[in-house]
Amino acid sequence: MTKRIVILGGGTGGTLTANRLRRELSTHDATITVVDQDDHHIYQPGLLFVPFGLTAPADIVKLRHQQLHHGIDFVEQPIERVDIDAQVVHLGDGRQLPYDLLVIASGAVLAPEETEGLVFGDTVHTFYDLAGSTALAEKLATFSGGRLVVNVVDMPIKCPVAPLEFCFLADWYFTERGIRDRVELIFATPLDAAFTKPVAAERLAHLLAEKGVAMVTEFNTGEVDGAGGKLVAYDGREQPFDLAVVVPMHAGAAYVGRSPGLGDELNFVPTDPHTLQSTVRPNIFVIGDATTVPASKAGSVTHFEGEVLVENILRFLADRPLDASYDGHANCFIETGFGKALLIDFNYDTEPLPGHYPSRIGMPLLKESRMNHLGKLMFQWFYWHTLLPARHVPGIESPMPHGGKELPADEIHQEAHV
Ligand SMILES: Cc1cc2nc3c(=O)[nH]c(=O)nc-3n(C[C@H](O)[C@H](O)[C@H](O)COP(=O)(O)OP(=O)(O)OC[C@H]3O[C@@H](n4cnc5c(N)ncnc54)[C@H](O)[C@@H]3O)c2cc1C
Numbered sequence: 522m523t524k525r526i527v528i529l530g531g532g533t534g535g536t537l538t539a540n541r542l543r544r545e546l547s548t549h550d551a552t553i554t555v556v557d558q559d560d561h562h563i564y565q566p567g568l569l570f571v572p573f574g575l576t577a578p579a580d581i582v583k584l585r586h587q588q589l590h591h592g593i594d595f596v597e598q599p600i601e602r603v604d605i606d607a608q609v610v611h612l613g614d615g616r617q618l619p620y621d622l623l624v625i626a627s628g629a630v631l632a633p634e635e636t637e638g639l640v641f642g643d644t645v646h647t648f649y650d651l652a653g654s655t656a657l658a659e660k661l662a663t664f665s666g667g668r669l670v671v672n673v674v675d676m677p678i679k680c681p682v683a684p685l686e687f688c689f690l691a692d693w694y695f696t697e698r699g700i701r702d703r704v705e706l707i708f709a710t711p712l713d714a715a716f717t718k719p720v721a722a723e724r725l726a727h728l729l730a731e732k733g734v735a736m737v738t739e740f741n742t743g744e745v746d747g748a749g750g751k752l753v754a755y756d757g758r759e760q761p762f763d764l765a766v767v768v769p770m771h772a773g774a775a776y777v778g779r780s781p782g783l784g785d786e787l788n789f790v791p792t793d794p795h796t797l798q799s800t801v802r803p804n805i806f807v808i809g810d811a812t813t814v815p816a817s818k819a820g821s822v823t824h825f826e827g828e829v830l831v832e833n834i835l836r837f838l839a840d841r842p843l844d845a846s847y848d849g850h851a852n853c854f855i856e857t858g859f860g861k862a863l864l865i866d867f868n869y870d871t872e873p874l875p876g877h878y879p880s881r882i883g884m885p886l887l888k889e890s891r892m893n894h895l896g897k898l899m900f901q902w903f904y905w906h907t908l909l910p911a912r913h914v915p916g917i918e919s920p921m922p923h924g925g926k927e928l929p930a931d932e933i934h935q936e937a938h939v
Pocket of ligand 1: 529530531532533534535556557558559564565566567568569598599600601626627628629648649650679680683774775776808809810811818819820821822823852853854
C-alpha cells in the first residue's frame with residue numbers, strides 16, 4: 522500500500538529529506554508532502570554577512586517550492602497542531618493531513634518575549650532573522666562609535682559560533698571604516714568560555730583578545746533595558762551599551778507545544794541521538810534544529826543527520842532494524858575577518874581538534890586561512906546546488922572522519938593499545 526509521508530518544515534532538513542526520499546521511493550511506494558508556512562527559503566548562514574553590507578538580503582532567499590524535486594507536494598500553510606494518536610496534522614486553514622510516517626523538520630524559533638524588556642529597536646538589534654539583519658545593516662552604516670555589546674541570552678542557539686563571527690567581522694568592518702579606535706567591542710556570553718569545547722574555546726578566546734574584543738563570561742541576561750542602554754544579568758551585573766546585538770532565546774516551533782505528547786518544555790522533540798527516531802512515537806522521525814540531540818543546531822549537522830534519517834525511514838517502512846550510526850558529526854567555517862576563516866569538525870565524542878579535513882590533505886582545522894574563507898563563501902553555492910538537492914559528494918560523509926585530526930598525546934597512546 523502507498524505510504525503517506527508528511528514532512529513538517531521545508532527549510533534545510535525538510536527539503537533535503539524530501540529530495541533524498543523521493544529519489545529512493547517511487548510514487549507507488551509513497552506520497553511525500555512538505556508543509557511550510559511560507560514560500561521563502563532563507564540561506565541562514567548568509568544572515569551574518571548582511572549587517573556588514575557583504576550580502577544583500579535578496580541574495581540569500583529563494584522560492585521554497587522550487588528547491589523540492591518533482592513528485593513532492595508542497596503545502597503552504599501554518600501547522601496548527603499534530604494529533605499523534607490519530608496520526609493527523611491540523612493546518613491553519615482547517616485542513617487535515619493524515620500520515621503513516623511523520624518527519625519533524627520545523628527547526629527552532631527566536632523567543633525574545635522570554636527576556637524582560639527585549640524589544641528590537643534603535644539601540645537593540647539582532648542578526649538572527651532577515652528583518653533583524655537588514656535593520657542592523659542600516660544601523661551599522663551610521664554607527665559612529667561607542668560601546669557595542671554582542672550578547673547571547675541563553676543556549677541552545679542556532680550556529681553557536683555565529684555571535685563570535687559577528688564580533689570578528691565587526692572588528693574588520695570598523696577597521697575598514699577607519700573608526701575601530703572609537704568602537705569598544707564586548708562579547709557577553711552565558712558560557713564560562715568562548716565555546717563549549719575546550720581546545721576550540723581557547724583558540725577562539727585568543728582570537729577575541731588579539732582583535733581587541735573583551736569577553737564577559739557567565740553573563741545570564743535577565744533584562745534588556747533599551748532606554749537605559751544596559752543589559753542586566755540575573756546576578757545583578759550590568760553591561761552598558763550604545764548598541765546591543767542580541768541573540769535571543771531559542772525554542773522549538775510553537776505548534777509542538779499545542780500537540781499533546783509531542784515535545785518537551787521548550788517545544789523541542791525528544792529524539793534518539795543515534796537513530797533520529799523520536800522517542801514519542803516510532804513513526805515520527807526528527808531532523809535538524811527541532812531535535813533534542815546533543816549536537817550543535819547547525820545546517821551541517823542537519824545535512825549529516827539526513828543520511829542516517831532517510832536510511833532509517835526506509836528501514837522503518839520495510840520493518841527492518843534501525844541504523845544507530847549518527848555520531849553527532851558537525852562542522853563549521855568560522856569567519857574571522859580580513860578574508861580569513863577557521864574550520865572546526867567534531868562529533869559527540871571528539872571535540873574540535875587541529876589537523877586537516879576531511880583527511881590529512883584538505884582544509885586546515887582550527888587555523889585561520891584564506892582557503893577556509895573561500896570555503897565559507899562557496900558554501901552558499903554548495904547549499905543550494907548540492908546539500909538541498911541531496912547530491913552525494915565523495916569524501917563528505919555523515920560519520921566524522923578521524924584521518925586528518927591531530928589527536929592529543931594521551932588519545933594517541935590509548936589508540937596504539939587498542
Ligand atoms: C545567523 C545564523 C547563522 C548560521 N550559520 C550557520 C553556519 O555557518 N553553518 C551551519 O551549519 N549552520 C548555520 N546556521 C544554522 C542553520 O541555518 C540551521 O541549523 C538549519 O537551517 C536548520 O535546519 P532545519 O531544517 O532544522 O530548520 P530551518 O531550516 O529553520 O527550517 C524550519 C522550517 O520550519 C518552518 N516552520 C516552523 N514552524 C512552522 C509552522 N508552525 N508551520 C509551518 N511551518 C513552520 C519554518 O518556516 C522553516 O522553513 C546559522 C543560523 C543562523 C540563524
